[in-house]
Amino acid sequence: EAGVAQSPRYKIIEKRQSVAFWCNPISGHATLYWYQQILGQGPKLLIQFQNNGVVDDSQLPKDRFSAERLKGVDSTLKIQPAKLEDSAVYLCASSFPTRTPLHFGNGTRLTVT
Amino acid sequence: SQQGEEDPQALSIQEGENATMNCSYKTSINNLQWYRQNSGRGLVHLILIRSNEREKHSGRLRVTLDTSKKSSSLLITASRAADTASYFCATQSGGGADGLTFGKGTHLIIQP
Numbered sequence: 001e002a003g004v005a006q007s008p009r010y011k012i013i014e015k016r017q018s019v020a021f022w023c024n025p026i027s028g029h030a031t032l033y034w035y036q037q038i039l040g041q042g043p044k045l046l047i048q049f050q051n052n053g054v055v056d057d058s059q060l061p062k063d064r065f066s067a068e069r070l071k072g073v074d075s076t077l078k079i080q081p082a083k084l085e086d087s088a089v090y091l092c093a094s095s096f097p098t099r100t101p102l103h104f105g106n107g108t109r110l111t112v113t
Numbered sequence: 114s115q116q117g118e119e120d121p122q123a124l125s126i127q128e129g130e131n132a133t134m135n136c137s138y139k140t141s142i143n144n145l146q147w148y149r150q151n152s153g154r155g156l157v158h159l160i161l162i163r164s165n166e167r168e169k170h171s172g173r174l175r176v177t178l179d180t181s182k183k184s185s186s187l188l189i190t191a192s193r194a195a196d197t198a199s200y201f202c203a204t205q206s207g208g209g210a211d212g213l214t215f216g217k218g219t220h221l222i223i224q225p
Contacts (some may be wrong), residue, residue: 004155033212042201042215056212071133091155101146102213104155 002026003107006092013112018080021108025074025094031055033102034067034077035091043091049075082112119152119202125222132189134219136202137182141185143205145178146213147187150199159200189221197223 005024013019025032030051035043046065048056051072069075079086089109093102120135126148141182148156160177161187164168169176175188187198203213
């Protein structure tokens with residue numbers, strides 16, 4: 001089966017600019033997650049979708065981050081405006097059904113200068 | 114916030130030796146999972162152990178879980194150079210949210 005697809009692979013922006021990441025989960029996976037992984041740390045959950053509804057966004061900085069999953073398939077994560085501390089790898093993962101292992105994409109490495 | 118804490122943070126061993134990594138967590142769990150991450154890549158699931166299980170094997174991997182101590186260990190036997198990676202434990206709670214909570218990871222280096 002095809003894996004979780006993410007793009008772009010790398011992104012460099014200046015602070016206060018905006019950026020968007022795209023994720024296409026494994027076909028049929030109802031649950032989609034966005035994680036933030038800062039260098040040297042483990043991934044931190046930003047938001048979890050079940051189909052196109054939000055299950056958990058308690059750790060999403062909503063003043064600057066937004067995410068959507070239209071039609072319950074692919075998803076976009078946006079940051080506006082970006083801060084230096086947003087430099088990280090943004091990982092998308094999917095699973096079906098919930099509580100089974102997650103399948104991760106290779107991530108988007110964001111550098112904010 | 115991060116629930117799991119891996120120990121050690123870094124481990125370097127010779128090829129063929131066994132590698133043991135430990136994970137401690139704070140709250141009750143439904144299951145605990147171990148993932149591997151090669152440099153610049155996403156995470157790959159290795160093994161899942163449920164809260165009512167004490168030990169699980171998969172190939173050269175052996176995972177134990179002690180819910181009374183809120184701890185788990187991952188043993189990789191007969192290590193290979195290809196095992197060089199970061200290893201993370203992650204917990205899923207028994208509550209409503211199903212997102213994984215990851216630890217900071219153990220960076221394992223296998224010396225050829």
